[in-house]
Amino acid sequence: MTAVVEQRMAEPVNESVTKGSLRIDDVVKIYDPDGAAVMAVDHCSIDIPAGEICMIVGPSGCGKTTLLNAIAGFHDITSGSIHMDGELLCGPGQMQAEPGSDRIVVFQNGALFPWKTNLDNIAFGPMMAGKLSKSEIYEKARTMMADAGLSGTENNYPGEISSGLRRRVEIVRALMNDPKVLLFDEPYRALDSLTKSVMHEALLEIYYRNKVTIFFITHDLEEAIFLGHRLIIMSSRPCKPKKIVEVDIPHPRDYSVLTSARFREIMSEAKGVVHEEAQKAFDAGEKEG
């Protein structure tokens, strides 16, 4: 079986970014809890050029996190392959990718270590790598915190700052390692809409300065269109691309984009597809229940 959606040839979104392209090729993931096979990802192919913000949208439980975990190397895939910059991450011969600091996940519920101060959290990756001296690492960490508007929170623990700031610390912690790809799993799900809008602009600002590839899972269409170069709308479980929506609104973007006519057009186009899939997922749930 091949993907229903025709893939456009991937081309770099920004010329200056040459690293971090992802090629997800015919990936299948079947969970097998006690023999009851659950197909979470079904022959899914997605090509993500280096430097793209690729938004993955799909109904609850369709298998988005599963796909992300496969890229990150948290579990194996059943068949297919994933390449990053032409190098095999997982595929025949090695069904599970090795997690590494070239692909860093920002988790659904956040995973800053509550027992480390913000500064220690941010210094964590380079400290583990041990390539730089401690003082170099901490100097870089302080600079990056200052750039991200986090000065003054260095010696606080994550539990002491607002959830919006925590997300920012987590992104800075990832960027400290010069990753090629950032993998976001609905990082702003728990935030209120005001904080969310600030976080979106902050994320774009970070993106413009660092130019990484971003693989971003979300439920929120507005968020998806505002941030992404492309929306990959997934079918209900098992997950595979159902429709790809190009967001041809030029970057850099700011919040005025939200009220533009083009934004609304893309929104209504995407909404139709998403609604249809959500309905399918709901009906499937009814049947199972």
Added chain:
Amino acid sequence: MANSSEVADSAVSMAAPQSTEISSMSLTMYRVSNWLKSPRPYLMVIGFAAVLSFWYFAVEVWKLPRFQDMPGLTEVFSEWFSKDPYYGLSVYTPEYYKHIGISLRRIGFAFLLATGLGVPLGLFLGWSKTFREYVFPLFELFRPIPVLAWVPLAIIMFVGSETPVVFLTFLASFFATTLNTMLGVESIDESYSRAARCLGANRWQTFKHVVVPGAMPYIFTGLQISIGVAWFSLVAGEMVSGQFGLGYVINTSYMMIEYPKIIIGMITLGIVGYSTSAMVRLLGDYLMQWRVRELALGDS
């Protein structure tokens, strides 16, 4: 869009960092002053007063039927604080402190041993599935055996009167510490170790930076329980084996019909036991500043 940027600004300031650092000293002060403002200290005083006056009236005024042989409040307290105690045990006699010291030393040995063995064992049990399959069933079999059931074996196994007592005290502490540590490792959210691996930590680094600190809150819950059961087993041990110690005082006073000394021993046990568990709690607060600060924010 002036409007939306205004909104954005206010959201930023709402999310502004809490940059004031809370030192542990000022935190303690803050807690004490909060405590004094709350009704709790006064309720506590009332609680103490109620129990003590019941004791006083029941024994010395109303002379209730089953209370005749009980030592009275005034008798116990005058004995306890007497320079020349009738039964030879008061805060002025060196012997009193010798009993406390010896009990404390046994608790100290047993508690340190239980912690030193139980915490690493618990960490490995939680961390390694294979290790757990070997060890845990054995552990589960031994755990329900009450300390008192170990008394004869302890006396047979160990020479002298000191080691059996320390062994008995150690046992229950060890199980409590190990079990809680293991649960602590299991309680750690998987995304923390995933994040650590993403950030390039190897297995050992993950153990050190995620597993150990992540299990810490449960470890200290375990140590609280551990110090409690240590006193419990110590007294049991001192009653059947050993010389000196608060359990020994209580037991021999009963046999020698020196009843006020029983109560002195009991109250002393309460005070010393409470102090040791308070010390464990303070150590936990010291090692887990992050938790203390989170809780302090949650309270206010």
